[in-house]
Amino acid sequence: MIKTFTVKGKLIAFLALFTLLLYAQGSFLPRALFLSFCGAAAAESLFFFLKKQKFSFPSSSAISALIVGLVIAGDEPWWVIFLSSLAAISSKYLIRFRKKHIFNPAAFGIFFVFILFKANTQWSGTFLWQILVPAGIYFAYQVRKIGLLAGYFAVSFLLFGLQSLINNSAPSGIFGYFSYFYIFIMLIEPKTTPVKNFAKVFFGAAAACWIFIFVQARAGFDAELAALLLMNLAVPFLNMIPERRKK
Amino acid sequence: MKRTLFVLIYFCAICVTSAYAHPPRDIKISYDPSTKMLRAVIEHGTSNPSAHYIKKVDISLNGKEILQQEISRQDDGSSQHVVYFIPDAKVGDEISVEGYCSIGGKLKKRITVQ
Numbered sequence: 217m218i219k220t221f222t223v224k225g226k227l228i229a230f231l232a233l234f235t236l237l238l239y240a241q242g243s244f245l246p247r248a249l250f251l252s253f254c255g256a257a258a259a260e261s262l263f264f265f266l267k268k269q270k271f272s273f274p275s276s277s278a279i280s281a282l283i284v285g286l287v288i289a290g291d292e293p294w295w296v297i298f299l300s301s302l303a304a305i306s307s308k309y310l311i312r313f314r315k316k317h318i319f320n321p322a323a324f325g326i327f328f329v330f331i332l333f334k335a336n337t338q339w340s341g342t343f344l345w346q347i348l349v350p351a352g353i354y355f356a357y358q359v360r361k362i363g364l365l366a367g368y369f370a371v372s373f374l375l376f377g378l379q380s381l382i383n384n385s386a387p388s389g390i391f392g393y394f395s396y397f398y399i400f401i402m403l404i405e406p407k408t409t410p411v412k413n414f415a416k417v418f419f420g421a422a423a424a425c426w427i428f429i430f431v432q433a434r435a436g437f438d439a440e441l442a443a444l445l446l447m448n449l450a451v452p453f454l455n456m457i458p459e460r461r462k463k
Numbered sequence: 464m465k466r467t468l469f470v471l472i473y474f475c476a477i478c479v480t481s482a483y484a485h486p487p488r489d490i491k492i493s494y495d496p497s498t499k500m501l502r503a504v505i506e507h508g509t510s511n512p513s514a515h516y517i518k519k520v521d522i523s524l525n526g527k528e529i530l531q532q533e534i535s536r537q538d539d540g541s542s543q544h545v546v547y548f549i550p551d552a553k554v555g556d557e558i559s560v561e562g563y564c565s566i567g568g569k570l571k572k573r574i575t576v577q
Binding site: 289291336337338339342343376377379380383384395430431432433434435436437438439440441 | 485486488510511512514515540563565566567568569570571
């Protein structure tokens with residue numbers, strides 16, 4: 217059940233309000249959200265029933281469904297959106313290491329349908345930095361991922377900033393690669409990111425590095441999702457690195 | 464330390480007034496019924512227009528796709544301009560322009576011919 221005052225509850229409330237805002241602006245199709253929730257509910261019901269012989273729809277699945285609904289292109293065929301969400305939740309149950317899921321569910325689901333069906337993303341509302349930045353920093357602070365954001369921004373500024381200067385692009389172009397929804401909602405997901413301080417900074421920095429590499433390589437896929445999934449794979453190893461103790 | 468990082472990240476992000484991500488930020492469309500020319504400016508920021516660009520533009524008339532152009536690089540670091548001759552468009556028709564980013568994300572905008 218959703219507890220309103222947990223971080224998860226607050227994130228669901230935020231994403232729901234954000235979705236309503238986009239809908240009011242006419243820049244979001246509710247169809248994608250509906251199909252995404254159907255896919256998530258189908259997968260969650262199946263796996264939860266197999267595991268505990270009862271039905272439930274945990275709050276984390278609602279978050280994944282909301283993210284898939286906002287990121288995937290709303291005009292994709294219904295079954296692609298449904299399958300994306302289904303894959304997202306299934307990955308939580310099927311791809312695990314030491315009793316924890318490895319991949320960010322929403323990123324996995326969307327990337328899964330891209331690989332299979334060349335599905336498009338639209339990243340609804342990712343430009344609304346006025347809303348996403350303060351809310352995202354609040355959530356990052358709550359889940360202790362500020363270091364991750366610092367690593368991501370530092371490397372992004374360095375790599376894309378230098379490239380902008382070399383290519384004589386507008387200075388604002390340095391900021392142009394920031395997909396705020398990705399950074400402040402998806403990248404900081406607590407269960408699939410490192411728990412130790414250095415590892416968090418490294419995770420953010422390496423994700424930015426991978427995005428830069430994929431962009432330069434003209435990769436024909438969503439560079440940000442791919443970078444996130446690659447770094448998710450590294451998390452079990454990053455969590456094994458011992459931390460230096462403060463004297 | 465945490466507070467400093469908090470403020471730094473907030474400052475970095477908040478100082479952006481024209482932030483855009485991989486999907487096109489906006490598409491400005493105009494159609495001139497006298498010349499039958501459709502012009503669209505697809506706003507899409509990039510630090511490397513030859514590696515990250517608008518790769519495809521779809522044009523639809525009344526919901527039916529009538530043109531598709533594949534592009535291999537972007538005009539400049541901020542936008543892609545396209546111009547098409549659309550002889551069939553009449554007053555009241557809906558023209559839509561859809562731009563696809565080379566590394567993910569797309570945006571569709573529509574206008575009604577007046």
